[in-house]
Amino acid sequence: MSIQISNINKRFDNFVALDNINLTIPDGELVALLGPSGSGKTTLLRIIAGLEEADSGTIYFNGEDTTATHVRDRGVGFVFQHYALFRHMSVFENVAFGLRVRPKATRPSEEEINERVHKLLKLIQLDWIANRYPSQLSGGQRQRVALARALAVEPKVLLLDEPFGALDAKVRQELRQWLRSLHDEIHITSVFVTHDQEEALEVSDKIVVMNQGKIEQIGTPEEVYDRPTNPFVYSFLGNVNLFHARVEQGSLHLENTELNTPDLGSSKEASLFVRPHEIHISIDNALGGGIEAKLIGWRLVGPRVRVELETVHAHQKVEAEISKGEWQAIKAHENDTLFVHFSNARIYTNEASWNDYVI
Amino acid sequence: MQTEHRLEPRWLKPLLLGTTLLFLAIFLALPLGVVFSEALAKGWKVYWASITEPDAIAAIKLTLLVVLITVPLNTVFGVATAWLIAKFEFRGKGLLITLIDLPFAVSPVIAGLIFVLLFGSQGWFGAWLSEHDIRIVFATPGIILATLFITSPFVAREIIPLMQEQGKDEEESALTLGASGWQTFWKVTLPNIKWGLLYGVILSNARAMGEFGAVAVVSGHIRGMTTTMPLHVEILYGEYLFTAAFAVASLLTLLALVTLVLKSFIEWRIGKKRLLAH
Numbered sequence: 001m002s003i004q005i006s007n008i009n010k011r012f013d014n015f016v017a018l019d020n021i022n023l024t025i026p027d028g029e030l031v032a033l034l035g036p037s038g039s040g041k042t043t044l045l046r047i048i049a050g051l052e053e054a055d056s057g058t059i060y061f062n063g064e065d066t067t068a069t070h071v072r073d074r075g076v077g078f079v080f081q082h083y084a085l086f087r088h089m090s091v092f093e094n095v096a097f098g099l100r101v102r103p104k105a106t107r108p109s110e111e112e113i114n115e116r117v118h119k120l121l122k123l124i125q126l127d128w129i130a131n132r133y134p135s136q137l138s139g140g141q142r143q144r145v146a147l148a149r150a151l152a153v154e155p156k157v158l159l160l161d162e163p164f165g166a167l168d169a170k171v172r173q174e175l176r177q178w179l180r181s182l183h184d185e186i187h188i189t190s191v192f193v194t195h196d197q198e199e200a201l202e203v204s205d206k207i208v209v210m211n212q213g214k215i216e217q218i219g220t221p222e223e224v225y226d227r228p229t230n231p232f233v234y235s236f237l238g239n240v241n242l243f244h245a246r247v248e249q250g251s252l253h254l255e256n257t258e259l260n261t262p263d264l265g266s267s268k269e270a271s272l273f274v275r276p277h278e279i280h281i282s283i284d285n286a287l288g289g290g291i292e293a294k295l296i297g298w299r300l301v302g303p304r305v306r307v308e309l310e311t312v313h314a315h316q317k318v319e320a321e322i323s324k325g326e327w328q329a330i331k332a333h334e335n336d337t338l339f340v341h342f343s344n345a346r347i348y349t350n351e352a353s354w355n356d357y358v359i
Numbered sequence: 360m361q362t363e364h365r366l367e368p369r370w371l372k373p374l375l376l377g378t379t380l381l382f383l384a385i386f387l388a389l390p391l392g393v394v395f396s397e398a399l400a401k402g403w404k405v406y407w408a409s410i411t412e413p414d415a416i417a418a419i420k421l422t423l424l425v426v427l428i429t430v431p432l433n434t435v436f437g438v439a440t441a442w443l444i445a446k447f448e449f450r451g452k453g454l455l456i457t458l459i460d461l462p463f464a465v466s467p468v469i470a471g472l473i474f475v476l477l478f479g480s481q482g483w484f485g486a487w488l489s490e491h492d493i494r495i496v497f498a499t500p501g502i503i504l505a506t507l508f509i510t511s512p513f514v515a516r517e518i519i520p521l522m523q524e525q526g527k528d529e530e531e532s533a534l535t536l537g538a539s540g541w542q543t544f545w546k547v548t549l550p551n552i553k554w555g556l557l558y559g560v561i562l563s564n565a566r567a568m569g570e571f572g573a574v575a576v577v578s579g580h581i582r583g584m585t586t587t588m589p590l591h592v593e594i595l596y597g598e599y600l601f602t603a604a605f606a607v608a609s610l611l612t613l614l615a616l617v618t619l620v621l622k623s624f625i626e627w628r629i630g631k632k633r634l635l636a637h
Contacts, residue, residue, distance in 0.1 A: 051531055071534045078535040084528035088550045098536035101546070146532075153536055 001156040002027045008057030017043045019213040028187045032200035035210035077150030081162040083142040085134040092130040098153035120148040140171040160192035243272040255291045255313045279320035280341040290339025397605035409606035417583040418591035437514025445522030471576025497579030505573040517559030565618040
C-alpha cells in the first residue's frame with residue numbers, strides 16, 4: 001500500500017511541528033524519517049497513523065483519502081518506542097488482542113487465533129515465551145512482541161516510532177538487521193522514525209531527512225550520505241569538519257593553501273564540509289597543498305584511530321579518522337607539525353553546492 | 360551488616376521506635392481496647408440488643424444506603440476525572456486537580472453548611488424545593504449529597520498518579536489494533552488501574568461510613584430516620600447509654616480494622632506489581 005502525504009501542516013500552540021509536508025512512500029518500501037528531536041518526524045508518523053490530526057492537508061492510502069478515517073479503521077500497525085505492551089496480558093494475549101477485539105462477524109475462531117499467534121511468535125523467534133508477561137521479558141524481546149502484535153492484524157502499513165531507541169547498543173544492532181530481513185520477507189510498506197543516522201542508513205530503502213518541520217532531503221541512503229543537498233543534511237549524517245573559506249577570483253583560500261575553483265565565481269563566502277574519514281594526514285606534505293596542523297590528541301576507537309589536530313594558521317580544530325597503520329607512521333615521526341589533506345570535500349556557497357574536491 | 364557505616368548514633372533507632380510504639384499504644388491500641396471492652400461490659404446479650412434495637416438497625420440501614428449510593432457514584436466520577444486528567448491535554452488542568460482536592464481542604468462542617476444554605480428552607484433553592492415538595496436537607500438526599508462531597512476525592516486522587524504514570528501508549532496501541540474506545544477502557548485501562556481503584560474505593564467506603572461533621576449538619580438528627588451510625592453513636596452517648604454507644608461504635612471500629620487489612624493487602628499487591636514491572 002502506498003502512502004501519499006499532501007500539504008500536511010501541524011502546529012502545537014505557537015510551535016510549527018510540520019510545515020507543509022509533501023511526501024510519497026511507494027508500496028512495499030521501508031522508509032526512515034530521520035531528524036533531530038523536534039524536527040516533526042514523530043508527529044508526521046502519528047498523523048499517518050491517525051493518532052494525531054493534522055491542521056490541514058491530506059493523507060492518501062493507495063490513492064484513497066484516509067484523512068478522516070479513525071485510527072482503528074486505518075489498518076496500520078504501530079510500534080511504540082517504549083513497546084506499550086499490555087502489562088497485564090501474557091505475550092500470547094498481547095499478540096491475540098487485535099484479533100479478539102474484532103466484531104463477532106469478522107473475529108477468527110479460537111483455533112485460528114491460536115494458529116496465527118503461534119505463527120507470528122515463531123516469526124519473531126519467541127514461541128517459547130508465549131505464556132510470559134511483558135515484565136519478564138528483556139527490552140529486545142518486548143519490542144519483538146510489540147512488532148508481532150502489530151503484524152497480527154495484518155496491517156497494510158507498518159509504522160514504527162523510534163523502535164530501537166530504548167534498547168542497548170548491541171541489541172539495537174541485532175534488531176536492526178532483523179527488521180531489515182523481516183521486511184525483505186514480508187514486504188509491508190513501513191515507515192520508521194529515528195534520530196540515529198546509522199540506523200537509517202543501515203536499515204532503510206529510502207531516507208527522509210527532516211528538520212524544523214520541513215523535509216530537507218529525500219533519497220536512498222547512498223544519495224543522502226554521498227550527495228547531501230545542504231549543510232544540515234551533511235552534518236546530520238555523520239561527524240563532520242567544517243571550514244569557512246573565501247572565494248576570490250576563481251580560487252578558494254583556505255589557511256595556507258589555495259584551490260582552483262573557477263566555477264564558483266568570486267567574492268563569496270564558502271563552507272567546506274569534510275568527514276573525518278576523508279582526511280589524510282601526511283608527515284612531509286610530499287603531495288603539496290596540505291594544511292599545516294599540529295597534533296593535539298588521539299583516541300583509539302575500535303579498529304580506527306581518531307586524531308585531533310589544530311591548524312596552524314586559523315587555529316581550527318580538525319578531527320580525522322585514520323587506520324592504525326597510518327597512525328603508527330605518524331606516531332613514529334616525532335615532529336608535531338603535520339599536513340592535512342582532504343580526499344573529498346563538499347563546498348557550499350549561498351547559491352550552490354560542489355562536490356569532490358581534492359586538496 | 361558488619362560493614363554498615365553508621366551515620367547516626369546507636370541510640371537513635373531504639374528511641375524513635377520506642378516513641379512511635381508508645382504513641383501508637385496511647386492513641387490506637389488503648390482506644391481500640393476501650394471500645395470493645397466498654398461495648399461488651401454488660402455482656403453479649405446487651406451488646407446484641409444494642410445493635411439490633413430498631414433505631415440502631417435504622418442507622419445501620421441508612422449508613423449502608425448512603426454507602427451504596429455514594430461509593431459507586433464516586434467511583435464513576437473518580438475514574439472519569441482521572442481519565443480526563445491523565446490522558447487529555449487542556450487548559451485549566453492544574454486548577455481542576457486543585458478543585459478535586461477541595462473537599463479535603465474544606466472543614467466537613469462547612470461542607471454540610473453549604474448544602475443547608477443551598478437546599479435548606481431559607482436557602483437559595485429552598486422556596487422552589489418546598490413548592491415541589493422535595494426534601495433534601497434534614498432528609499436522606501442531604502446526607503447522601505454531603506457524603507458524596509466529602510468522599511469525592513478518594514478514588515480520583517488514588518488513580519490520577521497511576522494513570523499519569525502509565526501514559527497513553529497502551530490505549531493508543533489498543534486503538535491501532537482496532538479496539539473501540541469501550542473495549543480499550545475495559546480491556547486495557549481498567550485492568551491497569553484496578554488495584555489503585557480498589558484502594559480508592561475502600562478508602563472512600565470507610566470515609567462514607569464514618570463521616571460525621573458534614574452529615575451532622577444536614578441530618579437534623581431525627582432518630583430512626585436521618586441518623587447514620589456515627590450520629591447514632593453520638594446520640595446514645597449524649598443520653599449516657601454508654602454500652603449501647605460503644606456497641607454501635609464497635610461496628611464502625613470493626614469496619615476500620617477490615618479496611619486496614621484490605622488496605623495492606625492491596626498495598627502488598629501493588630508493591631509486588633511494581634517489583635515485577637522493573
